[in-house]
Amino acid sequence: MFSSVSAFFAPLFETSFSLNDLMFMLKGAGITLALTFWAVLGGTLLGVVFGVIRAISPWWVNLPIGIVLDIFRSIPLLIQLVLANSFKTIIGVRWDSFTIGCIVLALYCCSYCTEIVRSGFLAVPATTRRAARSLGMSWTQDLTAIVFPIALRVGLPSWIGLTLGVMKDTAMVWWIGVVELLRSSQVIVTRIQEPLFVLSIAGLIYFLMSFPIARLGARLEKRWREND
Amino acid sequence: MNYTFHWLPAFRALPDMLWGALVTLEVAVLSMLLGVFFAVLLAVASGSNYRVLRGAAASWIELARNTPALFQIYMAYFGLGSLGIHLDSFPALLAGITFNNAGYLAETFRGGLRAVPPTQLRAARSLGMGQIQAFRLIVLPQMFRVVFYPLTNQMVWAILMTSLGVIVGLNNDLTGVTQELNVRSFRTFEYFALAAVIYYLLAKLVTLSARLLAWRLFRY
Numbered sequence: 130m131f132s133s134v135s136a137f138f139a140p141l142f143e144t145s146f147s148l149n150d151l152m153f154m155l156k157g158a159g160i161t162l163a164l165t166f167w168a169v170l171g172g173t174l175l176g177v178v179f180g181v182i183r184a185i186s187p188w189w190v191n192l193p194i195g196i197v198l199d200i201f202r203s204i205p206l207l208i209q210l211v212l213a214n215s216f217k218t219i220i221g222v223r224w225d226s227f228t229i230g231c232i233v234l235a236l237y238c239c240s241y242c243t244e245i246v247r248s249g250f251l252a253v254p255a256t257t258r259r260a261a262r263s264l265g266m267s268w269t270q271d272l273t274a275i276v277f278p279i280a281l282r283v284g285l286p287s288w289i290g291l292t293l294g295v296m297k298d299t300a301m302v303w304w305i306g307v308v309e310l311l312r313s314s315q316v317i318v319t320r321i322q323e324p325l326f327v328l329s330i331a332g333l334i335y336f337l338m339s340f341p342i343a344r345l346g347a348r349l350e351k352r353w354r355e356n357d
Numbered sequence: 358m359n360y361t362f363h364w365l366p367a368f369r370a371l372p373d374m375l376w377g378a379l380v381t382l383e384v385a386v387l388s389m390l391l392g393v394f395f396a397v398l399l400a401v402a403s404g405s406n407y408r409v410l411r412g413a414a415a416s417w418i419e420l421a422r423n424t425p426a427l428f429q430i431y432m433a434y435f436g437l438g439s440l441g442i443h444l445d446s447f448p449a450l451l452a453g454i455t456f457n458n459a460g461y462l463a464e465t466f467r468g469g470l471r472a473v474p475p476t477q478l479r480a481a482r483s484l485g486m487g488q489i490q491a492f493r494l495i496v497l498p499q500m501f502r503v504v505f506y507p508l509t510n511q512m513v514w515a516i517l518m519t520s521l522g523v524i525v526g527l528n529n530d531l532t533g534v535t536q537e538l539n540v541r542s543f544r545t546f547e548y549f550a551l552a553a554v555i556y557y558l559l560a561k562l563v564t565l566s567a568r569l570l571a572w573r574l575f576r577y
Contacts, residue, residue: 200557203513203517203556203557203560203561204517204553204556204557204560205517205518205519205520205521205532205556206517207520207521207523207524207532208520208532208549208552208553208556209553211545211549212546212549212550212553215545215546215549216546219360219546220360293423297423297424297425297426298425299425300425300426300427300428301425301427301521304524311425311427311428311431315431318435323439324431324435324436324438324439325435325436325437325438325439325440326439328428328431328432328435328436329436331428332420332424332428332432335423335424335425335428336419336420336423336424339422339423339424340419340423343422343423
């Protein structure tokens with residue numbers, strides 16, 4: 130059916146890009162979203178744990194965590210992916226490249242998320258926390274009912290930015306052999322030789338996945354700042 | 358685990374890789390200089406009264422911020438070819454990263470300009486300074502203070518982004534050299550681990566010198 134539809138449309142656009150190709154690219158976009166989902170999920174869970182640890186621990190716990198996480202932010206993601214992939218072969222684990230991509234991206238996401246959580250945590254004024262404690266709240270209650278809600282407001286806009294950043298960085302995962310959106314567009318380019326057109330479609334899909342959420346984040350940031 | 362590490366060939370290739378690191382720095386610095394130039398234009402354009410200029414600036418900024426850097430480099434390398442503009446891998450990488458840098462920095466500069474209260478400009482003017490004098494002596498230094506930290510961050514990102522050059526066939530930057538060595542010997546882990554260390558040191562060099570510079574520049 131697809132081929133007949135594309136045969137109908139082909140003279141309109143004068144392109145050999147078919148609906149099948151679009152489907153192939155949308156499938157790639159699905160892989161991109163799946164990578165983003167797992168990476169951000171893992172990265173955020175780890176990031177919250179490390180962020181809280183960094184905010185409340187003494188310097189001799191704080192410093193090593195900070196240094197290790199900083200490494201993930203100072204090495205190109207491409208190199209991290211290649212290293213992880215070859216390390217997998219060295220220790221002889223049979224994970225597919227999708228899993229490796231998720232793990233590397235999750236660690237990368239975690240290193241940024243930790244800083245977001247930490248700065249959100251530290252943005253809660255000490256007086257507010259003391260007030261909560263003197264109202265009779267326990268330490269845990271203070272954490273869950275006072276610190277987290279306030280830190281969430283401070284950190285959510287940057288977290289949205291981080292999520293979109295990770296989504297864009299998934300484009301590098303094809304280097305270790307995952308066919309995501311950008312790679313799928315390359316496959317089609319190789320076949321039909323219309324790089325500008327196919328890449329534009331890929332760009333449009335990325336843009337549509339990123340722009341509305343980026344706008345939402347900017348709006349949240351503005352609205353919450355007005356309430357302060 | 359039956360793998361023996363061979364670090365010696367990697368260390369022997371260190372001089373080559375350091376030359377590659379120089380190319381990496383070159384791309385990063387050039388892309389930052391060009392990026393700052395275009396970002397200033399974009400920041401000015403997005404505050405202008407002409408809708409066309411505003412629209413053009415907005416589309417550049419939103420495209421740069423909402424698509425992957427790798428996509429932008431691809432566009433420069435493969436996409437422009439359809440329009441008859443055939444770029445080599447080096448200029449294509451440079452163009453891609455510059456486009457990206459300009460988009461992110463434009464937002465930074467816009468925020469920086471907004472952070473300087475307009476009363477400052479008016480005060481300078483009423484002290485008898487000319488428009489340009491007031492902008493140069495009063496607004497710019499204060500703006501620079503605000504954008505300095507994001508600027509160094511962007512520089513680190515620019516360095517990390519240059520590693521994408523290998524995907525469009527650049528073979529003389531740090532990742533490119535490493536990949537060439539890797540293809541010849543298949544000691545992937547050793548070579549790339551060494552490259553990772555060099556990238557880390559480069560990034561730290563930038564942050565450290567920026568901190569020293571900030572300490573010299575911004576004390577009262």
